[in-house]
Amino acid sequence: MTVLVTGGAGYIGSHLVLALLDRGETPVVLDNLSTGFAWAVPAGVPLVTGDMGDADLVARTIADHGIREIVHFAAKIVVPDSVADPLGYYLNNTSKSRTLIETAIRGGVDRMIFSSTAAVYGDVSGDPVDETAPTAPVSPYGRSKLMTEWMLADAGVAHGLRSVALRYFNVAGADPAGRSGQSMQAATHLIKVAAQAVLGQRPKLDVFGTDYPTRDGSCLRDYIHVSDLADAHLAALDHLRGGGGSLTLNCGYGQGTSVLEVIEVMKRVSGVDFPVAISPRRPGDPAAIVAKADRIRSELGWSPKRDDLDGIVRSALAWERHLLTAKAA
Numbered sequence: 150m151t152v153l154v155t156g157g158a159g160y161i162g163s164h165l166v167l168a169l170l171d172r173g174e175t176p177v178v179l180d181n182l183s184t185g186f187a188w189a190v191p192a193g194v195p196l197v198t199g200d201m202g203d204a205d206l207v208a209r210t211i212a213d214h215g216i217r218e219i220v221h222f223a224a225k226i227v228v229p230d231s232v233a234d235p236l237g238y239y240l241n242n243t244s245k246s247r248t249l250i251e252t253a254i255r256g257g258v259d260r261m262i263f264s265s266t267a268a269v270y271g272d273v274s275g276d277p278v279d280e281t282a283p284t285a286p287v288s289p290y291g292r293s294k295l296m297t298e299w300m301l302a303d304a305g306v307a308h309g310l311r312s313v314a315l316r317y318f319n320v321a322g323a324d325p326a327g328r329s330g331q332s333m334q335a336a337t338h339l340i341k342v343a344a345q346a347v348l349g350q351r352p353k354l355d356v357f358g359t360d361y362p363t364r365d366g367s368c369l370r371d372y373i374h375v376s377d378l379a380d381a382h383l384a385a386l387d388h389l390r391g392g393g394g395s396l397t398l399n400c401g402y403g404q405g406t407s408v409l410e411v412i413e414v415m416k417r418v419s420g421v422d423f424p425v426a427i428s429p430r431r432p433g434d435p436a437a438i439v440a441k442a443d444r445i446r447s448e449l450g451w452s453p454k455r456d457d458l459d460g461i462v463r464s465a466l467a468w469e470r471h472l473l474t475a476k477a478a
């Protein structure tokens with residue numbers, strides 16, 4: 150069975166492509182390479198370079214490869230950018246997802262896994278949130294994703310498309326075998342930025358706010374290893390292939406870690422005391438967001454294998470070193 154992976158040249162999508170190959174499946178990637186890399190798509194995996202908003206291209210790809218299921222990662226993903234450019238985010242993440250969903254249904258696709266986000270919940274009190282918590286995103290990014298969840302739910306009722314919306318919490322780390330990682334140099338994610346600070350690629354790390362109502366004043370997030378997340382997608386595919394119904398599932402470990410704690414782990418693991426500056430809050434950031442992640446275990450039988458922040462940080466750092474060596478070569 151061939152699986153179409155939109156955004157498969159990106160960070161998380163490339164890890165799913167590896168996980169699919171590891172279990173003998175046949176992925177096809179559709180990616181416009183806006184933030185992804187052709188080299189991140191393993192040799193032998195077809196890469197269709199183009200936009201998910203291009204209905205003709207999507208229809209052709211579905212027909213050419215006999216696609217019945219799509220894992221949909223393609224999106225713009227930077228929360229503060231979405232505050233500055235909301236319409237760009239609604240176009241790429243919402244409107245183009247609408248085109249993708251419509252074209253998929255017309256082409257006979259009946260299963261879809263969607264990369265949703267913890268950002269759909271908004272500013273929660275800090276207690277772990279389960280999937281029944283009210284959705285009240287505080288950024289255009291979160292809203293652009295929530296609207297896609299709604300479209301999938303409505304299309305499911307009207308057209309029989311079954312889907313699993315996976316609400317990722319903070320994804321970090323890299324493939325344990327060193328085959329992929331987060332590669333965008335201008336990335337804004339905390340663990341990536343901290344790894345770059347270790348290697349001297351950034352002069353310092355800014356902590357965006359230490360005046361939040363949290364245990365040390367910095368924001369709390371629930372960091373999940375990207376390979377555990379890839380496994381959750383495999384489990385979600387298996388669920389739908391087995392005839393299972395649509396689901397919305399949190400993907401996290403249920404453990405909140407503060408920005409300052411992440412920095413402490415990065416310094417300890419690397420042995421490098423990089424400079425840290427306390428800076429103002431960043432727009433669109435909720436104070437604390439931690440998953441209650443029981444449903445994914447009971448519905449999919451998924452459980453994490455790499456629930457260890459030291460290990461996540463170590464793998465992110467190893468990938469950053471790899472990128473640096475590759476650049477120098």
Ligand SMILES: NC(=O)c1ccc[n+]([C@@H]2O[C@H](COP(=O)([O-])OP(=O)(O)OC[C@H]3O[C@@H](n4cnc5c(N)ncnc54)[C@H](O)[C@@H]3O)[C@@H](O)[C@H]2O)c1
Pocket residue numbers: 155156157158159160161162179180181182183184185186199200201202221222223224225226241245264265266267316317318319320321
């Ligand atoms: N990284 C996280 O912590 C995180 C957390 C929650 C949810 N997510 C979601 O996971 C998904 C993947 O994120 P990522 O971290 O791998 O980001 P990424 O930027 O590395 O990957 C996104 C990929 O989508 C491609 N793309 C974007 N718009 C496209 C379009 N219109 N047509 C075709 N390709 C397009 C990009 O080129 C890129 O390869 C996104 O949907 C994101 O919202 C990520």
Ligand SMILES: O=c1ccn([C@@H]2O[C@H](COP(=O)(O)OP(=O)(O)O[C@H]3O[C@H](CO)[C@@H](O)[C@H](O)[C@H]3O)[C@@H](O)[C@H]2O)c(=O)[nH]1
Pocket residue numbers: 226227228266267268317318319320337338339340342354355356357358368369370408431434438
């Ligand atoms: O240089 C930095 C980078 C980040 N942070 C802070 O670190 C925390 C985590 O930030 P980041 O790694 O950028 O992730 P989030 O903004 O939490 O967003 C990520 O996690 C969300 C789910 O929680 C996803 O929806 C988004 O796609 C993904 O970018 C936030 O409090 C940031 O303010 C800093 O203090 N300094």
